[in-house]
Amino acid sequence: MNPMATIVPALLEEWMREYYFKTDIDIGSSGVESFSLGQIRKLLGITESELDNIVFDDSETLGGFGLRKAIAERYGNGDPERVIATHGSSEAIFLIMTALLNPGDEVLVLDPSYQQLFSIAKAVGCRLKFWPLRFENGFTPDVEEAKRLITDRTRMVVVNFPHNPTGASLTREQQEELVKATAAVGAYLVWDAAFAEITYDSAPLPDPVQYERCISMGTLSKSFGLPGLRVGWCLASANVLQRFAKLRDYTILHLSPLIELIAQRTIEQAPVVVGERLRQAYANLDILKMWCDEHREFVEWIPPRGGVCCFPRLRRISDVETFCHRLARSYGVLLVPGNCFNKPFHVRLGFGGATPKVMEGLSRFSNLLKVTAASAASAP
Ligand SMILES: Cc1ncc(COP(=O)(O)O)c(C=O)c1O
Numbered sequence: 343m344n345p346m347a348t349i350v351p352a353l354l355e356e357w358m359r360e361y362y363f364k365t366d367i368d369i370g371s372s373g374v375e376s377f378s379l380g381q382i383r384k385l386l387g388i389t390e391s392e393l394d395n396i397v398f399d400d401s402e403t404l405g406g407f408g409l410r411k412a413i414a415e416r417y418g419n420g421d422p423e424r425v426i427a428t429h430g431s432s433e434a435i436f437l438i439m440t441a442l443l444n445p446g447d448e449v450l451v452l453d454p455s456y457q458q459l460f461s462i463a464k465a466v467g468c469r470l471k472f473w474p475l476r477f478e479n480g481f482t483p484d485v486e487e488a489k490r491l492i493t494d495r496t497r498m499v500v501v502n503f504p505h506n507p508t509g510a511s512l513t514r515e516q517q518e519e520l521v522k523a524t525a526a527v528g529a530y531l532v533w534d535a536a537f538a539e540i541t542y543d544s545a546p547l548p549d550p551v552q553y554e555r556c557i558s559m560g561t562l563s564k565s566f567g568l569p570g571l572r573v574g575w576c577l578a579s580a581n582v583l584q585r586f587a588k589l590r591d592y593t594i595l596h597l598s599p600l601i602e603l604i605a606q607r608t609i610e611q612a613p614v615v616v617g618e619r620l621r622q623a624y625a626n627l628d629i630l631k632m633w634c635d636e637h638r639e640f641v642e643w644i645p646p647r648g649g650v651c652c653f654p655r656l657r658r659i660s661d662v663e664t665f666c667h668r669l670a671r672s673y674g675v676l677l678v679p680g681n682c683f684n685k686p687f688h689v690r691l692g693f694g695g696a697t698p699k700v701m702e703g704l705s706r707f708s709n710l711l712k713v714t715a716a717s718a719a720s721a722p
Pocket of ligand 1: 372429430431432433456502506534536560561562563569573574
């Protein structure tokens, strides 16, 4: 049997498939409010004639040169030969795991994690080890623990900071220690920087591209408000990228020149695009803090250090998944149950949306918490 055919379902994606289009308020997604084409064109000064001049030729396998250059300059060492532009960072994850891993390889990954970061490796036949982020420790990553888990047998270390779903992150010093520990055993370091642009208590962490075997990823889906553009990227050695190109010849071949133009302009003017949404994220986080204070009876939480989601634990709710189904079906609110991350007492709460919508979502969430707790209390 082809091992990829037996891959386990991606629980978060299944949840989204069920409710993303059926709810009117989204406090479950992990990105900021999306832009329309008109808004992004205005923000970036993309003219109608620039769009009209695009010829729908094929693009380059690794991505158009201008886009790769923009990515290399913002996130890499300036060299476009170390960049592949991907169909979202989910394509990047798939390329990394299928091109570089073999059955029996040992892979260290954060727990909890975005599922693609470990289930593909599992399907390939790798042995997984988990580096836990514990709620009891404020989701603070214990780098000493990671160092103990990294051994001569480790083929790949997979991390994502700021982290989905907890919002945890590393300091610069911790990042350096992790790179050192990974380099000491010659393993790949997969650095998923999907949320890098949004931080609350420190400057964004740079991609650790100085390590030759680091493969870092980014995306326009989370901090840039362009999830439907489907553009991500990967920075890696030219040798690794060639292995990706070989696989890509059997899948998407290349991106569209139209998409690449918008992506290039977005990255060239990243502060303009991200800045718009960053202000909203700060404001929404303040609202969320107040809401959590007022709902201590129901919610224990750890404020995120980056990104626009957090991972509170619910109190007085015996079945969080059933609660989230009800919130979606009866209250029209998308919230993600923690079982999608193998943590059944938690929920992923996303606060990146338009402020009035986030407020409305929290208010409906609050109503159902009260109703559910009251009916549990009055049960015989
Ligand atoms: C940590 C992380 N990495 C990668 C992705 C993939 O996103 P996209 O393919 O939209 O870039 C996600 C999506 O939720 C994510 O949370």
